[in-house]
Amino acid sequence: MPLGELHGKHLVTIEGLNMDHLSPVQQAIVDEGATQCGFCTPGIVVSLTGYLMKDKIIINEEGVKKTLSGHLCRCTGYRSLKQSAFFLKDTVEGHTGIDTLVANRMIPDYFPGIPDRLRKMQSSVFGAGEKSTDYFIAGGTDLYVQKGDLLPESKVHLLNLHPEMKAISKKNGYIHVGALTTFEEFANHPDIANAIPDIQAYMSRIASLQIRNRATLGGNIINASPIGDMTTLLLALEAVLVLENDAQSRTVPITSFFRGYKQLDKIPSEILADILIPEFPLNTKINFEKVSKRKYLDIASVNSAMKIRREDGIIREIGLSMGGVAPVPLFLKATSHYFIGKQVCRDVVEGAFSIIQQEICPISDIRGSVDYKRLLARQLIIAHFTKLFPERVAVRDFYETY
Numbered sequence: 481m482p483l484g485e486l487h488g489k490h491l492v493t494i495e496g497l498n499m500d501h502l503s504p505v506q507q508a509i510v511d512e513g514a515t516q517c518g519f520c521t522p523g524i525v526v527s528l529t530g531y532l533m534k535d536k537i538i539i540n541e542e543g544v545k546k547t548l549s550g551h552l553c554r555c556t557g558y559r560s561l562k563q564s565a566f567f568l569k570d571t572v573e574g575h576t577g578i579d580t581l582v583a584n585r586m587i588p589d590y591f592p593g594i595p596d597r598l599r600k601m602q603s604s605v606f607g608a609g610e611k612s613t614d615y616f617i618a619g620g621t622d623l624y625v626q627k628g629d630l631l632p633e634s635k636v637h638l639l640n641l642h643p644e645m646k647a648i649s650k651k652n653g654y655i656h657v658g659a660l661t662t663f664e665e666f667a668n669h670p671d672i673a674n675a676i677p678d679i680q681a682y683m684s685r686i687a688s689l690q691i692r693n694r695a696t697l698g699g700n701i702i703n704a705s706p707i708g709d710m711t712t713l714l715l716a717l718e719a720v721l722v723l724e725n726d727a728q729s730r731t732v733p734i735t736s737f738f739r740g741y742k743q744l745d746k747i748p749s750e751i752l753a754d755i756l757i758p759e760f761p762l763n764t765k766i767n768f769e770k771v772s773k774r775k776y777l778d779i780a781s782v783n784s785a786m787k788i789r790r791e792d793g794i795i796r797e798i799g800l801s802m803g804g805v806a807p808v809p810l811f812l813k814a815t816s817h818y819f820i821g822k823q824v825c826r827d828v829v830e831g832a833f834s835i836i837q838q839e840i841c842p843i844s845d846i847r848g849s850v851d852y853k854r855l856l857a858r859q860l861i862i863a864h865f866t867k868l869f870p871e872r873v874a875v876r877d878f879y880e881t882y
């Protein structure tokens with residue numbers, strides 16, 4: 481997080497959680513023997529305390545696992561850390577949320593007074609940065625990895641100082657998603673959960689909670705990685721991008737935004753302000769697939785998304801996208817077009833295999849060979865249809881012929 485984003489905020493470090501007795505989180509870690517070298521322990525204490533600060537949560541192993549998903553313990557203390565869930569369940573259950581935790585002396589008692597203290601500081605208005613800028617920074621999860629050495633000496637524009645670029649709302653047939661919306665904010669919004677019912681399952685395959693709390697949809701699109709997960713999903717949804725600079729605002733379909741490797745239909749002064757997802761009829765189905773070397777916490781070798789709507793058994797609308805098979809995140813125009821007007825059956829799905837192979841041009845790299853990625857392209861088309869239409873096609877249908 482850029483330091484400038486902390487302006488007007490209260491930062492709680494590990495020291496700020498100490499009291500004259502151990503908090504339930506500290507006690508759980510002691511009692512379960514969940515610390516060894518101790519290197520990862522402060523972060524884990526902070527994350528677990530943050531988990532308990534949410535109002536009225538049901539403490540369970542899943543929640544603890546999700547909270548700790550981005551923490552690495554090289555002493556392999558995961559089992560005892562997971563055990564701490566049961567300890568916390570017994571000691572804290574029913575007492576979550578800041579006010580309740582304070583009342584039960586589970587976190588220091590200064591927490592509820594923080595908003596008042598911040599108000600009293602009457603900090604002067606802080607600009608979002610200079611107009612001429614070397615870098616726009618959103619969540620920084622790509623930028624600090626790629627340009628970490630250059631940023632301290634550069635002119636930067638902290639986009640997160642524009643909270644108006646975060647909202648999600650429905651208007652004129654679109655779900656408007658501010659480009660600064662984080663992956664977690666996106667997945668937890670009721671309009672998104674409604675439109676994309678399995679979004680939480682997809683999230684579990686994308687980065688870790690800590691990264692998803694910072695990573696923005698806009699950053700994923702502008703970074704233009706051929707394997708950006710949210711970009712692949714938004715391509716299948718045929719989102720429309722709203723680009724703005726001082727002079728003008730214009731819209732570009734995401735399907736034509738990527739022009740070559742990291743080449744965008746965007747001039748340097750433009751920021752991506754909004755992402756418009758066309759609302760779709762209720763009978764529309766969506767699926768997202770990701771294949772990576774490791775199931776969790778890994779970038780994709782190949783990913784793919786599909787949006788499909790059938791009427792009277794016939795495919796009327798379809799958007800297929802794939803990442804990791806071209807220099808850009810790819811909207812599969814020809815393959816999508818092929819399916820229109822057809823039924824869902826084995827022959828039709830198989831008919832797409834040769835078309836998709838013409839549309840993609842993968843390269844061999846650390847994430848897999850050309851042959852492997854071409855095979856995955858075929859497999860992921862099968863996965864979309866067998867998952868969304870199990871009554872029409874099954875995985876075994878496709879193995880009988882091979």
Ligand SMILES: Cc1cc2nc3c(=O)[nH]c(=O)nc-3n(C[C@H](O)[C@H](O)[C@H](O)COP(=O)(O)OP(=O)(O)OC[C@H]3O[C@@H](n4cnc5c(N)ncnc54)[C@H](O)[C@@H]3O)c2cc1C
Pocket residue numbers: 615616617618619620621622623624625639659660685686687688691694695696697698699700701702703707708709710750751752753777778779780
């Ligand atoms: C440990 C780790 C794990 C990760 N795992 C995944 C994963 O599983 N899947 C995945 O897809 N990605 C993953 N990423 C990559 C990254 O988190 C995402 O690409 C993220 O969406 C980037 O968003 P950001 O807000 O952090 O972008 P930033 O790093 O802030 O910016 C990225 C680029 O976009 C530009 N930019 C950002 N927002 C705007 C805007 N609104 N207008 C104009 N330009 C803008 C910036 O100038 C920069 O060039 C991972 C990263 C890390 C560090």
